[in-house]
Amino acid sequence: DAKTTQPPSMDCAEGRAANLPCNHSTISGNEYVYWYRQIHSQGPQYIIHGLKNNETNEMASLIITEDRKSSTLILPHATLRDTAVYYCIVRERSGGTSYGKLTFGQGTILTVHP
């Protein structure tokens, strides 16, 4: 799986949009970008994933650059409950050694302030 680079920490004011960047410059055509988050001492929670088009769900939006070398996770109106570690993960699109496996990096610690 391609390696990802994320800033170690970010701050955001409650109610404002949180924009979390991720660099995956070695991503290949058969790899998806996934985002998970982990609230302190809980299991990671799936947020969103995408291949090359922008994606949106009830939790967040995912913007992937045209060259696919980077992406941004957007939490449109951050709340205190969004304080967590956010992981950007690149996964293969098909079979091989990717079944059931997520390769986590160090992630970004997002702190939402009142």
Next chain:
Amino acid sequence: KAGVTQTPRYLIKTRGQQVTLSCSPISGHRSVSWYQQTPGQGLQFLFEYFSETQRNKGNFPGRFSGRQFSNSRSEMNVSTLELGDSALYLCASSPGTSVRDTQYFGPGTRLTVL
């Protein structure tokens, strides 16, 4: 639908002992993956089981083993415990039929080795 459950939630063992952790996946999910999370190494993939067979494996010593039952419940065993095995052990379940399946994590078992 009930989520992924893990038992026990907390466990204290001493060096040299062995331990068995249990994971019950979401109903209908056939894949169970196990992860170890430590402050130093972060979240690391241990192995994945699908239909009672180990399908994928991470880079952990043979002291770490697992199995899956016909009802998809899975157990993980660590023999000859070492201090460094102290960690949060997480399991995740998914349908298992596609590499792109979303993985749903349980709350984890906190293992302390004294």
